[in-house]
Amino acid sequence: MPTDTKPKVATARRVTAELQHQIEQHYYTEARMLQDELFREWLEQLVAPDIHYWLPVYEQRFRRDKRPAPTPDDAAIYNDDYAMLKMRVERLYTGQVWMEDPPSRIRYSISNVEAYHTEIPGELQVYSNFTIQRHRRQTEHYTHTGGRQDLLRQDGTTFKLARRKIDLDARVVQDKNLYFFA
């Protein structure tokens, strides 16, 4: 299922308040794991083996421009499967990532969580917004805002991330890299 499908809000079935609560709590746990550098646990426990993790490059075009929005066949900053995410994670455990030593700080605020059932039982289409603050070294500070479109799979009482499309608001990235998991 492509991650950029707009929800048919009128017809799509919203999740119950209880499920909504579970999803929000899941996102907070995910954020805390990433803040605490529990990258392996994040990948093993929260990410599905068939993940597509995608952050496309958006060009600023005129409204009249009829070219389609980017697809996974186009330029991207992340266009990762599980094996690629795993390499990104494992790199952080080599002890040789000099720019993370001393470690930097990252903090996530997740909001605007909006969840719908898809046609497939146990699969949920979830929208959310993020603000990510990175602090490095003495005074470096970067803020990233954007939205996420996730496909979550219910897995008992928890969820696995099967698709994530990240829409970063900044066209020109105001940071030396985007090597973090949004």
Next chain:
Amino acid sequence: MLDLDELVNNDGSEQSREIFWNQDLYQLEIERIFSRCWLFLTHESLIPKYGDFVSARMAEEEIIVCRQKDDTIRAFINSCTHRGNQVCHAESGNARAFICNYHGWAYGTDGALVDIPLEQRCNAQVNKEDCGLPQVRVESYRGFLYGCFDAEAPNLEEYLGEFGWLLDTWMIGAGNGVELLGPPSKSVLDCNWKVPAENFVGDAYHVGWTHAAALEVMGGELAGLAGNRADMPFDDMGKQFTTRHGHGFGVINNAATSIHIDRADYDTFMAEQLPKVAENLGEARADLFNGHWNCTLFPNNSFLYGTNTFKVWHPRGPHQIEVWSWTLVHKDMDRELRKKIQIGAAFTFGTAGTLEADDGENMMTCTHSNRGSVTRRGTLRSTMGLNHEGPHPDYPGIVGASFIGETSYRGFYRFYKEILKAQSWDAVRDNDDSWDSTFENRDFWKNRPTAS
């Protein structure tokens, strides 16, 4: 006042720390380098049809590059000749005209001023012929479009000189050459533009240390370099090149595809291309075709052939750049392979790249540690491999013995000093026959019987 002779020594092996900090020097660089050299704009394949345009940049100037009805390409300054407003805010598209948002002056796809609203009724008193968007010289090398502000500058082919012969290794290759996939990713980095330019022109030295983490996880031939632990026959594993006008690169033999994680199809493709490259261009360049290249085309266009990333470092003052990155692919690659290459290049050298992420902080602090005026009195050095280099029997320019060395740093800074000092391109032309005399060991390759 700036003493240019104090900034860089004669052979380019020592530089004052001022080069990464000084505001006056930056202004001089804008005038004497960025206003006189050929700067990368875009690739022809990204504007295939009449009216297709991209917004490009030449240092701090905003530029529109547009394909014309007769299939030629024009470039002009993206700033209205009325009150200076930026005329086009889209990064790319197809246009029949560019209309200014402020008062509605309309320019054709060739940059000519075609309409002034209320011109007659309100007595505009403007001679339209004189008020087109200022044109910029634009020329193509194998489809790569470069712009130049200086009418006296050599044409692009002469500016590249022997570097063009080397680039033909893959810009012609098996016949059809290469092109770029866009749109470029863009990011801001707080560093002087020369830090990444010198890094790409000749810094294989940092690969094993800066990128140890990524190499260890990703494996491949270069993993052996990780942590600088290996005892390797560095002199037989590659070379460095510097040519006229400061262009240069380092090549690691037989490592073209080595940083790609999903590379089986790429390896097959390269193996198929190689005999045709040898037939077209000869064995000397066929050897280079299979290597991994880190290059800078002077001043600020850097690329990694093999890893497929193609970049411009746009200066934004002395302490900041904007990085624009495209993906470099062979035209003969099919859709599937192009996609793999594009994903692989982003994975390593995109904005979130596993290797790119290692470089940013080095580049930033190499710049900002010079803000202290006492620190700034110091000197920086690029002496590695000095005199282990010279004219080569098979290749043009000056060739250094090992891919780990600073030959092409010296070539870059030697020309940097030359063009900063030169009053005009004619003064640069006067040195065309003697530019490489600072590389003094003329018989290095002759006296090296095992050299190939």
